[in-house]
Amino acid sequence: MDKFLKLSAIAAPLPMANIDTDMIIPQQHLKTIKRTGLGQFAFSNIRYHDDGSERADFVLNKPAYRKAEILVTGANFGCGSSREHAPWALMDFGIKCIIAPSFADIFYGNCFKNGILPIILPQETIDLLLDDAGRGANAIITVDLENQEISGPDGGKVSFEVDPYRRHCLLNGLDDIGLTLQKKDVIQNYEAKKRLSQPWLFKD
Amino acid sequence: MTVPEQKPKTLYDKLWQSHIVEIQDAGEDDGNCLIYIDRQIIHEVTSPQAFEGLRDAGRKLANPQAMLAVPDHNVPTGADRATAVNAEDSQIQLDVLAKNCQEFGVEYIPMLDDRQGIVHIVGPEQGFTQPGMTIVCGDSHTSTHGAFGALAFGIGTSEVEHVMATQTLILKPQKNMRIDVDGILGAGVTAKDIALAVIGHIGTAGGTSYVIEFTGTAIRGLSMEGRMTLCNMSIEAGARSGLVAPDQKTFDYVMGRAKSPKGAAFEQAVAYWKSLPSDAGAIYDKEVFLRAEDIAPQVTWGTSPENVLPISGIVPNPDDVENSERKIAMQRALDYMGLTAGTKLQDITIERVFIGSCTNGRIEDIRAAAAIARGRTVHSDVAAWVVPGSGLVKLQAEEEGLDQILIDAGFEWRSPGCSMCLAMNADKLGPRERCASTSNRNFEGRQGPKGRTHLMSPAMAAAAAITGRLTDVREL
Numbered sequence: 001m002d003k004f005l006k007l008s009a010i011a012a013p014l015p016m017a018n019i020d021t022d023m024i025i026p027q028q029h030l031k032t033i034k035r036t037g038l039g040q041f042a043f044s045n046i047r048y049h050d051d052g053s054e055r056a057d058f059v060l061n062k063p064a065y066r067k068a069e070i071l072v073t074g075a076n077f078g079c080g081s082s083r084e085h086a087p088w089a090l091m092d093f094g095i096k097c098i099i100a101p102s103f104a105d106i107f108y109g110n111c112f113k114n115g116i117l118p119i120i121l122p123q124e125t126i127d128l129l130l131d132d133a134g135r136g137a138n139a140i141i142t143v144d145l146e147n148q149e150i151s152g153p154d155g156g157k158v159s160f161e162v163d164p165y166r167r168h169c170l171l172n173g174l175d176d177i178g179l180t181l182q183k184k185d186v187i188q189n190y191e192a193k194k195r196l197s198q199p200w201l202f203k204d
Numbered sequence: 205m206t207v208p209e210q211k212p213k214t215l216y217d218k219l220w221q222s223h224i225v226e227i228q229d230a231g232e233d234d235g236n237c238l239i240y241i242d243r244q245i246i247h248e249v250t251s252p253q254a255f256e257g258l259r260d261a262g263r264k265l266a267n268p269q270a271m272l273a274v275p276d277h278n279v280p281t282g283a284d285r286a287t288a289v290n291a292e293d294s295q296i297q298l299d300v301l302a303k304n305c306q307e308f309g310v311e312y313i314p315m316l317d318d319r320q321g322i323v324h325i326v327g328p329e330q331g332f333t334q335p336g337m338t339i340v341c342g343d344s345h346t347s348t349h350g351a352f353g354a355l356a357f358g359i360g361t362s363e364v365e366h367v368m369a370t371q372t373l374i375l376k377p378q379k380n381m382r383i384d385v386d387g388i389l390g391a392g393v394t395a396k397d398i399a400l401a402v403i404g405h406i407g408t409a410g411g412t413s414y415v416i417e418f419t420g421t422a423i424r425g426l427s428m429e430g431r432m433t434l435c436n437m438s439i440e441a442g443a444r445s446g447l448v449a450p451d452q453k454t455f456d457y458v459m460g461r462a463k464s465p466k467g468a469a470f471e472q473a474v475a476y477w478k479s480l481p482s483d484a485g486a487i488y489d490k491e492v493f494l495r496a497e498d499i500a501p502q503v504t505w506g507t508s509p510e511n512v513l514p515i516s517g518i519v520p521n522p523d524d525v526e527n528s529e530r531k532i533a534m535q536r537a538l539d540y541m542g543l544t545a546g547t548k549l550q551d552i553t554i555e556r557v558f559i560g561s562c563t564n565g566r567i568e569d570i571r572a573a574a575a576i577a578r579g580r581t582v583h584s585d586v587a588a589w590v591v592p593g594s595g596l597v598k599l600q601a602e603e604e605g606l607d608q609i610l611i612d613a614g615f616e617w618r619s620p621g622c623s624m625c626l627a628m629n630a631d632k633l634g635p636r637e638r639c640a641s642t643s644n645r646n647f648e649g650r651q652g653p654k655g656r657t658h659l660m661s662p663a664m665a666a667a668a669a670i671t672g673r674l675t676d677v678r679e680l
């Protein structure tokens with residue numbers, strides 16, 4: 001996983017609540033056995049016409065936002081299906097940070113596993129960032145994970161909270177399976193006790 | 205000497221605490237914990253990348269015996285699937301699952317086995333799902349298994365791989381929410397209607413960061429099938445897990461199944477399971493109270509499960525909404541659904557009916573549909589499907605003669621799978637086709653691009669099939 005330290009990038013405004021993972025990556029694109037290559041299908045049902053041509057009114061099709069790496073959006077982003085294809089598709093498109101008033105739990109966790117930073121901020125702050133993002137290619141927003149701070153194009157700053165462990169993994173690009181495997185002894189201890197207290201859970 | 209007072213615990217507190225392998229952020233109330241996972245179910249869509257990750261890193265499964273694999277999302281559901289030709293990319297996912305299970309030593313139930321079906325129906329049916337466990341699957345409707353008093357939740361593929369490699373997950377504790385439904389459900393009102401009414405009440409984000417425990421006499425009165433329907437839709441209220449405390453109904457359901465403990469081991473397990481229900485005086489962070497008598501059969505009108513009303517309702521008007529963001533969302537939903545504000549829900553005509561899914565594909569659901577279908581005929585403008593949730597549900601229904609009742613009425617009786625709930629294969633709505641569906645999501649495009657979904661119970665969907673419009677099953 002790539003490290004996430006500091007990101008200065010174009011922010012695209014998508015001011016809509018309850019964007020579900022079916023909308024982020026529709027089911028017809030889940031038939032892959034790879035993590036890569038899904039960016040072209042991100043938001044496909046609202047990004048393309050039936051004939052495959054782009055819808056000019058969708059934000060990520062507009063010239064100013066084609067290279068956006070930050071998404072500023074509405075509440076409960078990523079609700080519905082647990083499909084990790086949603087963050088895979090966003091990442092493959094180039095989105096590395098999503099800022100919203102709230103996220104659905106499973107999607108929120110899936111982001112961190114893929115080097116995407118989801119940031120929760122109050123609606124008033126989101127409204128200001130949406131204004132900033134509305135300025136197109138001039139809307140460069142800087143997200144500094146080390147200092148937990150966002151700087152807008154006019155120099156205004158706002159701080160954000162993030163879980164210390166998840167921050168640590170993002171800053172260092174750590175694979176947490178490797179970290180957990182270092183605790184093999186602790187896990188085996190737990191399992192040994194469980195074999196005694198709840199033997200019916202184990203076959204042998 | 206004073207004995208230290210034991211703080212009363214909720215069912216969720218007990219499940220959480222009994223699975224802590226290690227507290228990673230000591231001293232913090234809501235810090236990360238390493239949590240032991242007792243069981244993982246896998247299917248063909250969200251597991252290939254996890255196996256690939258293991259292979260690339262040269263890792264093995266921590267405990268293959270804690271896993272069960274079943275293909276469900278992509279399987280063809282026509283009557284004769286031994287000879288059915290699947291789309292190439294669907295078939296690749298099915299083949300890769302079989303191959304991965306063989307390579308890593310995971311028990312795999314193939315498509316043509318009678319035990320095959322939707323993961324959340326197969327787990328309980330096989331006794332793989334038991335009270336007191338932690339159960340995960342790369343599928344958000346894993347909340348279904350909470351009906352047994354197990355902590356069960358959907359995870360992403362990276363977490364699937366984490367469980368495969370370590371038998372654990374790094375998680376933060378959730379908050380406790382109790383939704384209490386007291387009283388007696390009216391005729392024609394089911395667990396699905398409770399679920400939809402709850403979502404209408406608290407909204408699709410109402411349960412975010414909570415585990416919902418369902419309590420009250422109406423919940424106790426539900427069968428295990430009904431409790432599964434209810435917990436299944438917890439995720440549609442934003443809660444990763446739903447719970448119902450285990451009781452005699454739970455033990456009776458689990459007893460004697462293929463993977464359930466037997467004999468003395470079963471007795472020992474039951475003694476433990478009886479210690480799981482929430483203690484008297486346990487504190488919940490949030491409580492919601494509903495009366496069963498106030499719940500009418502529900503149908504959705506929009507593109508979020510919270511867009512729900514009693515069948516007697518009318519399509520709402522965006523002009524009546526103050527909040528501009530909600531007004532825009534409501535207008536977008538009406539445009540997508542092709543509906544006009546003020547239309548009576550019962551005047552909305554439909555072309556398709558889908559009875560099935562992990563929400564409503566169990567024997568009780570098929571019985572409810574057959575009871576409505578008996579001696580009646582599907583409307584000439586409607587194509588109505590019944591897709592049993594598993595091969596065993598299908599066999600049971602056929603033994604009871606339900607398939608014949610449904611076929612005689614004009615329903616199509618199909619083979620088990622996820623089918624038109626998520627429309628991954630040929631089972632889908634055409635653009636602008638309108639469907640009365642017993643599934644769980646009415647999102648834009650969920651049942652096929654531009655398809656229009658109205659969520660409801662199996663009895664309500666069967667009634668709609670007969671009349672060709674959304675119908676109050678109580679008036680049929």
